[in-house]
Amino acid sequence: MVALTSVTKCIALIFIMTISLSDAAPVAESKQPQTATPYYDGTNVTDYTLPPIISSRTKPNSSPVFVGNLNAEAESVEKNKAWFISHGGNYNNVTAKRDANSVGGMTLDLPDIVPPIPTSVKTESVVIASSEQLAKFKFHAALAATSYCRAVVPLGKWNCENCLKYVPDGKLLVTFSSLLADTNGFVLKSDAQKTIHLVFRGTNSIRSSITGAKVHKGFLASYNEVVNTFFPVLKAALDANPTYKVEVSGHSLGGAQALLAGMDLYQREKRLTPKNLSIYTVGCPRVGNPAFAYYVDSTGIPFSRSVNNRDVVPHVPPQFIGYLHPGVEVWDKYDSKTQICTANIETDLCSNTIVPFTSIIDHLTYYGINEGLCL
Numbered sequence: 001m002v003a004l005t006s007v008t009k010c011i012a013l014i015f016i017m018t019i020s021l022s023d024a025a026p027v028a029e030s031k032q033p034q035t036a037t038p039y040y041d042g043t044n045v046t047d048y049t050l051p052p053i054i055s056s057r058t059k060p061n062s063s064p065v066f067v068g069n070l071n072a073e074a075e076s077v078e079k080n081k082a083w084f085i086s087h088g089g090n091y092n093n094v095t096a097k098r099d100a101n102s103v104g105g106m107t108l109d110l111p112d113i114v115p116p117i118p119t120s121v122k123t124e125s126v127v128i129a130s131s132e133q134l135a136k137f138k139f140h141a142a143l144a145a146t147s148y149c150r151a152v153v154p155l156g157k158w159n160c161e162n163c164l165k166y167v168p169d170g171k172l173l174v175t176f177s178s179l180l181a182d183t184n185g186f187v188l189k190s191d192a193q194k195t196i197h198l199v200f201r202g203t204n205s206i207r208s209s210i211t212g213a214k215v216h217k218g219f220l221a222s223y224n225e226v227v228n229t230f231f232p233v234l235k236a237a238l239d240a241n242p243t244y245k246v247e248v249s250g251h252s253l254g255g256a257q258a259l260l261a262g263m264d265l266y267q268r269e270k271r272l273t274p275k276n277l278s279i280y281t282v283g284c285p286r287v288g289n290p291a292f293a294y295y296v297d298s299t300g301i302p303f304s305r306s307v308n309n310r311d312v313v314p315h316v317p318p319q320f321i322g323y324l325h326p327g328v329e330v331w332d333k334y335d336s337k338t339q340i341c342t343a344n345i346e347t348d349l350c351s352n353t354i355v356p357f358t359s360i361i362d363h364l365t366y367y368g369i370n371e372g373l374c375l
Contacts, residue, residue, distance in 0.1 A: 037156030147201030202252030255284030
């Protein structure tokens with residue numbers, strides 16, 4: 001059984017590899033009066049009982065259609081390492097253990113020379129994103145970015161620039177945080193889109209917390225701290241709007257929480273199916289092992305995860321310790337068209353091709369939208 005109550009077996013360890021700016025930019029006041037949305041410290045919400053797990057939706061996938069290659073990342077490392085050395089690079093100085101410029105074997109800052117990013121592969125499993133697809137991915141990057149606005153969380157005001165640009169009729173239903181694990185987010189309703197959005201933001205941290213990050217066993221607990229806050233609100237919104245779809249999104253650590261939330265909603269709410277539930281993440285770290293990835297794939301829930309150029313976070317925890325991404329990878333490369341690896345499990349055809357030469361800078365911007373600053 002792959003219920004989230006026991007999913008710690010699948011995600012026993014995870015790097016909390018997230019970065020944002022600790023201080024948000026001032027938020028422009030809306031011309032319309034704003035009523036603050038209820039805000040809760042999720043750590044203290046205990047008077048709600050979650051709906052029971054739907055057992056038929058927790059069965060593990062013993063025969064995945066596509067089996068991931070846990071050696072893909074290591075193979076790319078060796079290939080790119082050879083290129084780097086042949087071009088005069090000192091590899092020992094790039095990814096030395098305990099080096100402040102690397103984490104999990106991946107670089108945080110690019111050296112002066114790096115292997116070029118491969119051009120798009122011509123294969124049935126790799127396609128170029130359409131303008132319509134790009135607009136959808138950018139929308140969710142913008143939505144994730146609004147979660148960094150203090151006016152939104154915790155103040156409960158939907159009046160930031162990107163708030164009004166991307167969801168002008170948005171109505172915040174609840175905002176939440178947990179003081180222990182720093183899990184933050186909100187539930188937003190758009191009648192124009194006929195959609196209920198559940199959005200998580202990454203942890204506010206500085207660069208030193210990235211370089212010193214350790215394997216963490218309490219990741220699921222950070223999600224559980226807030227689930228009792230948003231779940232009843234989202235359920236009530238579905239009760240009032242049964243034809244609305246639900247979209248879950250998040251940046252960085254918030255992306256990992258969005259994936260867990262999407263699975264939790266699917267396992268507990270029978271009205272949510274692959275037809276009306278979807279997940280979009282930007283800069284999401286790996287969440288679980290292959291069994292977890294195959295389970296996510298088997299649900300049929302549409303899951304798109306965007307990777308910006310050489311963003312380091314999607315490459316931790318590394319594959320070689322047993323982690324695997326589910327979801328369709330959308331690789332937005334600089335000076336090139338955005339390519340989509342259409343398999344629902346990560347492959348060696350998208351961003352895995354550039355490891356270990358990754359960058360923390362690329363974690364801060366997605367589709368031209370700053371993740372961490374309030375705009």
